[in-house]
Amino acid sequence: MKVGIFDSGIGGLNVLNELLKEYPNNQYYYYGDTKNIPYGDKDKKTLLSLSKKIIAFFEAKKVDLIIIACGTISSNCYLDLKKVTTIPIYDIITPTIEYLKEKSDLKKGVLATKRTISSHVFQNNLENILAIAAKELVLMIEENKIDIKVIKNYMQEFQDRDILVLGCTHYPLLMKEFKNFLKKEVEIVDMGKCLTRKIKLPNTGKSEIKLYFTKIDKTLIKNISRILNCKYEINLIEN
Numbered sequence: 523m524k525v526g527i528f529d530s531g532i533g534g535l536n537v538l539n540e541l542l543k544e545y546p547n548n549q550y551y552y553y554g555d556t557k558n559i560p561y562g563d564k565d566k567k568t569l570l571s572l573s574k575k576i577i578a579f580f581e582a583k584k585v586d587l588i589i590i591a592c593g594t595i596s597s598n599c600y601l602d603l604k605k606v607t608t609i610p611i612y613d614i615i616t617p618t619i620e621y622l623k624e625k626s627d628l629k630k631g632v633l634a635t636k637r638t639i640s641s642h643v644f645q646n647n648l649e650n651i652l653a654i655a656a657k658e659l660v661l662m663i664e665e666n667k668i669d670i671k672v673i674k675n676y677m678q679e680f681q682d683r684d685i686l687v688l689g690c691t692h693y694p695l696l697m698k699e700f701k702n703f704l705k706k707e708v709e710i711v712d713m714g715k716c717l718t719r720k721i722k723l724p725n726t727g728k729s730e731i732k733l734y735f736t737k738i739d740k741t742l743i744k745n746i747s748r749i750l751n752c753k754y755e756i757n758l759i760e761n
């Protein structure tokens with residue numbers, strides 16, 4: 523099966539990684555819109571126009587399925603995008619909320635981009651949730667310049683929580699750092715794992731990974747090699 527996956531940058535590669543563990547035998551087309559990163563503080567109109575271009579790209583590639591591996595696009599544009607394509611399309615937040623509903627008695631926290639938090643998708647669907655917007659984490663991750671103090675400050679907000687949801691797909695790349703500032707018992711929820719548990723893909727076809735980015739530099743290439751432990755091809759795409 524041909525599967526299209528997209529995000530603003532490398533965050534969605536965490537989702538791809540989770541899918542590859544379960545379903546390696548598919549053709550994956552990954553689109554990272556690095557020229558327009560970060561998505562997290564853009565308005566809905568801009569997000570919709572950027573993501574529609576990506577859907578058109580996947581339509582031209584004739585993918586069988588599209589996965590929005592981005593919390594910001596999932597929370598702001600999912601319903602609109604469903605209407606613009608006949609290709610089945612999955613978002614990353616619905617399976618995460620389904621998973622969290624099984625934990626209704628626990629105190630939850632979510633850290634995500636400004637636009638995801640202001641969409642209220644987590645707050646409207648779950649009780650007992652503390653929602654905090656992070657400004658600088660996505661670029662920190664893309665530029666590979668980690669400021670521990672910033673991470674510590676965010677984690678302090680979640681000290682009384684039982685669960686922390688990483689509401690942006692970039693954040694699993696800081697898993698080790700987050701864990702350092704949380705109690706051992708805190709469960710950290712990775713949205714890519716929630717999606718992989720819910721989705722059913724075939725696993726019998728050709729195995730291939732083609733990555734497309736709208737801007738490529740040395741840091742990006744290094745980041746990709748740190749994240750993906752398999753064979754892939756990288757392409758620059760004009761948009």
Ligand code: DGL
Nearest residue numbers: 533560561562593594691
């Ligand atoms: N990985 C993204 C998300 O899950 C993108 C964030 C951004 O570009 O600001 O929201």
